[in-house]
Amino acid sequence: VRIEPDDIRWPYEQLAAILRERITDGTYPPGSRIPPIQALEAESGLSNMTVRRAVRLLVDEGLVITRPSRGTFVARKR
Amino acid sequence: VRIEPDDIRWPYEQLAAILRERITDGTYPPGSRIPPIQALEAESGLSNMTVRRAVRLLVDEGLVITRPSRGTFVARKR
DNA sequence: CACCATTTGTTCGTATGTATG
DNA sequence: GCATACATACGAACAAATGGT
Numbered sequence: 589v590r591i592e593p594d595d596i597r598w599p600y601e602q603l604a605a606i607l608r609e610r611i612t613d614g615t616y617p618p619g620s621r622i623p624p625i626q627a628l629e630a631e632s633g634l635s636n637m638t639v640r641r642a643v644r645l646l647v648d649e650g651l652v653i654t655r656p657s658r659g660t661f662v663a664r665k666r
Numbered sequence: 667v668r669i670e671p672d673d674i675r676w677p678y679e680q681l682a683a684i685l686r687e688r689i690t691d692g693t694y695p696p697g698s699r700i701p702p703i704q705a706l707e708a709e710s711g712l713s714n715m716t717v718r719r720a721v722r723l724l725v726d727e728g729l730v731i732t733r734p735s736r737g738t739f740v741a742r743k744r
Numbered sequence: 745c746a747c748c749a750t751t752t753g754t755t756c757g758t759a760t761g762t763a764t765g
Numbered sequence: 766g767c768a769t770a771c772a773t774a775c776g777a778a779c780a781a782a783t784g785g786t
Binding site: 702703704718732733734735736737738 | 754755756757
Binding site for chain 2: 768769770771772773777778779780
């Protein structure tokens with residue numbers, strides 16, 4: 589996960605775009621768990637809240653589902 | 667929480683007045699936690715910094731005490 | 745049952761950049 | 766220039782839930 593400072597988009601939008609792509613290209617298949625927030629923080633260098641905001645976008649889009657204390661999973665049905 | 671654009675007072679002063687009243691009228695009893703900053707943002711439509719500024723007024727007045735990562739509580743002693 | 749690691753969620757404090765009057 | 770206000774972001778501490786040992 590690489591966040592570009594020169595990118596016009598906000599960091600949370602950049603991260604969301606990266607994750608969105610990994611879901612659509614099959615890197616994260618339906619039903620699979622995406623990396624935990626902590627891992628995404630480390631990977632991206634972004635903070636807890638910023639990573640969470642990116643994930644929240646995907647949740648709102650119906651791409652992923654978060655299960656507290658379990659993880660965030662790629663949605664199965666479309 | 668309703669912020670009136672026509673009010674002569676600044677938004678942060680309006681919000682502080684509302685919270686102050688809720689404390690004095692017992693809506694927020696001594697020792698209780700007032701709504702988190704985020705909730706006040708949503709309720710009032712004001713920004714993070716503006717809500718924070720209103721709360722800071724109450725802190726300065728000794729009406730409330732903020733405990734980082736815990737919440738803001740109505741002061742017990744007078 | 746107690747204990748612990750993992751993971752999502754909450755909350756305050758602070759900082760930066762931008763816009764408006 | 767200054768005060769006010771908004772949007773975004775980071776850091777840190779803490780809470781709660783789950784599942785394993």
